[in-house]
Amino acid sequence: MDNVQLLISGLANGCVYGLIALGFVLIYKATEAVNFAQGDFMMLGAFVTIGLTNTEYMGLPFWMALPISIGIMAGLGYLLDRLVIRRMFGQSQTAVVILTIALGFVIRFVAGLIWGHEPQTLQNPLAGREIAFGGLVLGMEDVAVIVVTVLLTGSLFLFFSRTKLGLAMQGASQNQLAAYYMGIPVKRVQGFIWALAGAVAAIAGILFAAKGSVDPSTGLLGIKAFAAAVIGGFGSLPGALAGGLIVGVIEPFASRYIAAGYSQIAPYALLLAVLVFRPHGLFSQVRVKKV
Amino acid sequence: MRIVFKTDYMQDIRPWKDRYQLSLYLILLAVVFAAPWVLDVFYLGELTNVLIWAIAGMGLMVLTGHTGQASLGHAAFLAFGCYSNVILLEAGVPFILAFPLAGVITGIIGALVAIPALRLHGIYLAIFTLAMSILVDDIIVLTEPWSGGVSGKYIAGIDLFGLTIDRWGTPMLFYWLVLAVTVIVTLGYINLLRSPLGRSFIAVRDSEVSAQAMGVDIARTKTISFGLSCMVTGWAGAFMGLFAGAFNNETFSVVISIELLMMIVIGGLGSIHGAFFGAIIIGFLPQFLSIAKEYVGAVFGGSTVAIPGLEFGIFGMILIAFILFEPMGIYGRWLKIRTFFELFPFYRKDMFKRQKSYLKTERLR
Numbered sequence: 001m002d003n004v005q006l007l008i009s010g011l012a013n014g015c016v017y018g019l020i021a022l023g024f025v026l027i028y029k030a031t032e033a034v035n036f037a038q039g040d041f042m043m044l045g046a047f048v049t050i051g052l053t054n055t056e057y058m059g060l061p062f063w064m065a066l067p068i069s070i071g072i073m074a075g076l077g078y079l080l081d082r083l084v085i086r087r088m089f090g091q092s093q094t095a096v097v098i099l100t101i102a103l104g105f106v107i108r109f110v111a112g113l114i115w116g117h118e119p120q121t122l123q124n125p126l127a128g129r130e131i132a133f134g135g136l137v138l139g140m141e142d143v144a145v146i147v148v149t150v151l152l153t154g155s156l157f158l159f160f161s162r163t164k165l166g167l168a169m170q171g172a173s174q175n176q177l178a179a180y181y182m183g184i185p186v187k188r189v190q191g192f193i194w195a196l197a198g199a200v201a202a203i204a205g206i207l208f209a210a211k212g213s214v215d216p217s218t219g220l221l222g223i224k225a226f227a228a229a230v231i232g233g234f235g236s237l238p239g240a241l242a243g244g245l246i247v248g249v250i251e252p253f254a255s256r257y258i259a260a261g262y263s264q265i266a267p268y269a270l271l272l273a274v275l276v277f278r279p280h281g282l283f284s285q286v287r288v289k290k291v
Numbered sequence: 292m293r294i295v296f297k298t299d300y301m302q303d304i305r306p307w308k309d310r311y312q313l314s315l316y317l318i319l320l321a322v323v324f325a326a327p328w329v330l331d332v333f334y335l336g337e338l339t340n341v342l343i344w345a346i347a348g349m350g351l352m353v354l355t356g357h358t359g360q361a362s363l364g365h366a367a368f369l370a371f372g373c374y375s376n377v378i379l380l381e382a383g384v385p386f387i388l389a390f391p392l393a394g395v396i397t398g399i400i401g402a403l404v405a406i407p408a409l410r411l412h413g414i415y416l417a418i419f420t421l422a423m424s425i426l427v428d429d430i431i432v433l434t435e436p437w438s439g440g441v442s443g444k445y446i447a448g449i450d451l452f453g454l455t456i457d458r459w460g461t462p463m464l465f466y467w468l469v470l471a472v473t474v475i476v477t478l479g480y481i482n483l484l485r486s487p488l489g490r491s492f493i494a495v496r497d498s499e500v501s502a503q504a505m506g507v508d509i510a511r512t513k514t515i516s517f518g519l520s521c522m523v524t525g526w527a528g529a530f531m532g533l534f535a536g537a538f539n540n541e542t543f544s545v546v547i548s549i550e551l552l553m554m555i556v557i558g559g560l561g562s563i564h565g566a567f568f569g570a571i572i573i574g575f576l577p578q579f580l581s582i583a584k585e586y587v588g589a590v591f592g593g594s595t596v597a598i599p600g601l602e603f604g605i606f607g608m609i610l611i612a613f614i615l616f617e618p619m620g621i622y623g624r625w626l627k628i629r630t631f632f633e634l635f636p637f638y639r640k641d642m643f644k645r646q647k648s649y650l651k652t653e654r655l656r
């Protein structure tokens with residue numbers, strides 16, 4: 001029973017990692033760039049929601065603040081693409097990586113200026129409620145996290161594989177120039193995907209802040225989400241979620257059963273192992289290397 | 292406008308373009324050699340710090356700037372160099388042996404790391420090295436009997452040729468030691484770039500496929516590049532340990548790795564000058580900010596407030612500005628300015644324009 005409890009809390013944590021990883025994968029899938037600032041985006045989303053709902057700030061009702069903060073983050077994502085990333089069009093991948101790392105520093109700094117460096121929690125209607133069945137006690141927040149993540153991943157997966165816009169995004173990432181010739185508005189598609197990634201980051205941030213406390217350095221969690229995205233294979237949405245769940249579940253079990261000191265290594269050791277033996281992740285999408 | 296008129300093939304291979312350029316660098320060398328007599332102890336320390344960062348920057352530049360392999364984990368190799376140097380010194384090995392050995396050990400570790408990393412490209416390599424950098428913190432804690440773990444290690448002065456060299460006691464000697472190593476590494480780097488090996492590094496950076504077609508062994512080239520890069524970084528790490536005097540598992544964190552990569556990007560990827568320019572920015576930015584803060588406090592009244600994270604925020608903004616407006620870094624901007632004057636009035640705006648590459652993925656779905 002103890003293990004089941006560990007498993008559930010691991011799954012809930014893993015879902016948050018999965019959601020951040022989802023943001024990485026979205027942007028990677030559509031623009032072939034990696035947004036190292038996704039974790040900081042999530043932190044910013046959490047703080048925007050805290051700023052809107054918590055009584056010491058604006059004190060809006062929770063359900064009203066939710067769409068507003070998702071909208072704000074989507075807008076920020078779009079603006080970021082419009083003002084910064086779009087100018088990088090045609091430059092190397094590494095340049096975008098370094099740019100987004102720098103962006104993460106700036107976001108952390110700005111969030112620290114506005115909301116301070118004290119850990120804060122989101123006041124929400126789910127806090128403190130519990131569901132009990134068959135001897136298990138589950139926090140409402142954990143259940144909410146798992147349900148929202150599964151729904152979101154599923155709908156994004158369907159969006160990419162079924163809709164015209166989703167296919168256009170894949171086309172734009174596979175060959176920018178060819179996509180242009182086929183009449184895909186590549187730049188607009190990229191703007192849209194950054195907005196989407198911003199919205200996903202806001203949702204991840206809200207769920208994270210509801211479960212625990214956030215402070216400006218929470219964004220460094222993005223590194224774990226990174227491990228998740230790599231383990232799942234960059235470019236696969238269900239893979240990102242699966243990777244997140246693997247990392248999330250490994251953590252509590254490792255800290256329980258492996259000697260202290262070795263336990264926090266577990267997710268990274270797994271990451272290194274995956275990179276060495278299956279360099280493109282467990283759900284690999286690269287089959288043949290073409291010249 | 293200066294014209295270099297070449298009459299001999301050796302002129303193409305020589306490290307310097309003409310006597311004028313050579314004399315400029317000799318003057319620079321004389322100035323930095325004489326610096327300890329001019330500067331006070333504080334600024335001498337800062338200059339030493341800049342030189343140490345420049346060595347580390349050159350280490351990363353070989354790998355990232357010239358072989359095109361972005362590494363986000365070089366703090367790990369700084370740590371390896373620092374710890375192996377100190378552990379050798381404590382075992383009674385004289386500094387003159389321990390210091391080069393520390394670099395060689397780090398280089399071998401780096402080459403070993405390169406073997407699994409060879410299969411990885413671009414972002415995957417960056418993530419691999421990032422994970423390694425995170426792990427080093429834990430590894431240092433776990434190997435406490437040798438590394439001292441969380442409580443860390445201390446190093447006082449070292450003995451070299453009968454002199455005691457200490458960062459606090461004899462800052463001038465320490466500065467000259469660092470300067471000597473910097474000069475040796477720089478000369479080695481210049482020579483490397485003239486050699487077939489250095490050319491094959493650049494070939495691998497520009498196109499792996501074409502390099503392979505020209506007969507360059509990609510795996511061997513990348514491994515050597517990793518090894519050389521880590522060796523130089525290890526030396527920088529050994530100096531950082533001596534400079535700081537005390538260090539533990541948190542000294543060489545991931546942030547240092549990221550800082551190092553950003554430093555060479557700001558300085559200018561793919562040039563030795565870039566490592567130095569970047570090191571100057573990294574070294575003097577904190578001082579500059581604290582002076583600026585005092586100045587602002589004095590002008591507008593009120594006390595000087597400490598803003599946590601300010602340094603990194605400003606650093607990030609500088610970096611973003613550089614990547615957007617001057618992707619070739621400070622050295623790239625300097626080249627443009629110099630060309631403007633050398634070719635005056637024939638300079639055109641799109642002289643340095645680079646071809647854009649459009650993206651193609653390797654994924655099938």
